[in-house]
Amino acid sequence: MIVIGIETSCDETSVGIVRDGIDLLACKTASSMDIHAQYGGVVPELAAREHIQAITPTLEAAFTQANLTWKDIDAISVTYGAGLGGSLLVGVMTARTLAITQHKPLYAVNHVEGHIYANFLTKTGLEGFILPQKQPEFPLLGLIVSGGHSQLVIWRDHFEYTLLGQTHDDAIGEAFDKVAKILGLPYPGGPSIAKQAEAGDPYAYNFPKAKLQAKYDYSYSGVKTAVLRAAQKVIGKDHTFPSFELQHHLSDMQKADIAASFQRIAVETVVDKTIQAFEEFQPRSVVIGGGVAASQELRKQLAERLPVDIEYTDPKLCTDNGAMIATLGFFHIQKGRPAADPYSLDIKPNLSM
Ligand code: KG4
Numbered sequence: 001m002i003v004i005g006i007e008t009s010c011d012e013t014s015v016g017i018v019r020d021g022i023d024l025l026a027c028k029t030a031s032s033m034d035i036h037a038q039y040g041g042v043v044p045e046l047a048a049r050e051h052i053q054a055i056t057p058t059l060e061a062a063f064t065q066a067n068l069t070w071k072d073i074d075a076i077s078v079t080y081g082a083g084l085g086g087s088l089l090v091g092v093m094t095a096r097t098l099a100i101t102q103h104k105p106l107y108a109v110n111h112v113e114g115h116i117y118a119n120f121l122t123k124t125g126l127e128g129f130i131l132p133q134k135q136p137e138f139p140l141l142g143l144i145v146s147g148g149h150s151q152l153v154i155w156r157d158h159f160e161y162t163l164l165g166q167t168h169d170d171a172i173g174e175a176f177d178k179v180a181k182i183l184g185l186p187y188p189g190g191p192s193i194a195k196q197a198e199a200g201d202p203y204a205y206n207f208p209k210a211k212l213q214a215k216y217d218y219s220y221s222g223v224k225t226a227v228l229r230a231a232q233k234v235i236g237k238d239h240t241f242p243s244f245e246l247q248h249h250l251s252d253m254q255k256a257d258i259a260a261s262f263q264r265i266a267v268e269t270v271v272d273k274t275i276q277a278f279e280e281f282q283p284r285s286v287v288i289g290g291g292v293a294a295s296q297e298l299r300k301q302l303a304e305r306l307p308v309d310i311e312y313t314d315p316k317l318c319t320d321n322g323a324m325i326a327t328l329g330f331f332h333i334q335k336g337r338p339a340a341d342p343y344s345l346d347i348k349p350n351l352s353m
């Protein structure tokens with residue numbers, strides 16, 4: 001069973017081809033991140049326009065990489081939410097058109113679930129991908145950490161899961177991006193904060209961790225404001241000093257200390273909840289998905305505090321990609337879930353888990 005997956009929910013146009021939900025045959029991604037970098041974040045209209053440009057060449061590149069043609073494909077899988085409306089539309093309209101013209105069944109999948117399914121890919125003939133040794137097992141504790149999502153989920157089986165907790169405001173990656181902006185570090189914030197933090201003291205500041213009613217929920221708005229106030233204080237200005245001016249007054253060392261302290265707390269926030277959930281649910285596997293899974297600080301803290309080893313997938317499969325969508329599509333088919341109507345499938349920008 002060969003499934004082609006189409007992903008366009010944010011700023012990556014990506015197509016993956018996967019056999020039997022385990023074997024990666026192709027994964028091609030075109031990112032418009034460079035365009036957004038100059039604005040310090042994704043500009044939805046620009047992302048949608050770039051998807052229109054990139055979708056056909058990306059499809060072609062994936063077929064070339066897999067050395068396959070449409071007659072080899074059994075089904076099409078597409079992200080229909082959550083994500084940016086204009087971006088999602090390009091993927092969904094493309095998938096609908098292809099399902100009709102190529103006579104293939106169409107499966108609509110949830111992007112956030114998809115991040116976890118990237119970890120089910122354990123085989124590939126492609127060079128340049130380092131994959132986990134074995135597929136995760138249920139019960140599975142999933143931590144999704146990206147620019148758009150921060151969720152902690154327990155899966156008892158495919159499609160049988162409970163959302164344990166999530167952020168009340170910014171996603172963790174978004175918090176990295178916003179703090180990077182305060183410090184004048186380039187977008188995306190995760191890697192640039194990690195780099196600046198190398199020279200800093202992670203205990204220079206004790207930024208707050210939000211305390212919320214719900215056991216597994218968390219928040220990043222408090223720590224973001226605390227970073228802003230700390231930056232204003234360290235240069236001797238009060239709260240009225242504009243945040244966009246701060247970067248010109250902070251020394252490299254001051255930036256490094258703030259970056260390292262923020263990174264430690266931002267990561268601890270999700271790791272605390274992950275450890276708590278691990279103790280309560282005793283899962284067989286712990287799986288991390290999303291762009292922030294690339295964070296060395298996250299990996300370090302999890303390794304120090306979790307009693308089991310985590311296998312991470314290749315960074316190219318941690319960020320948004322079509323292969324995870326194809327993999328999840330395969331499990332929709334395997335579990336007998338209904339196909340979508342290619343004449344009416346609509347986007348769901350606010351799709352939840
Ligand atoms: O999964 P992703 O590519 O896109 C979304 O679905 O949002 O995640 C992008 C996010 C960005 O916010 C970026 O700052 C963050 O992942 N990120 C990191 C690292 N690499 C990327 N955050 C922390 N540490 C990193 N090394």
Ligand code: ZN
Pocket residue numbers: 111115146148290319320
């Ligand atoms: Zn994502």
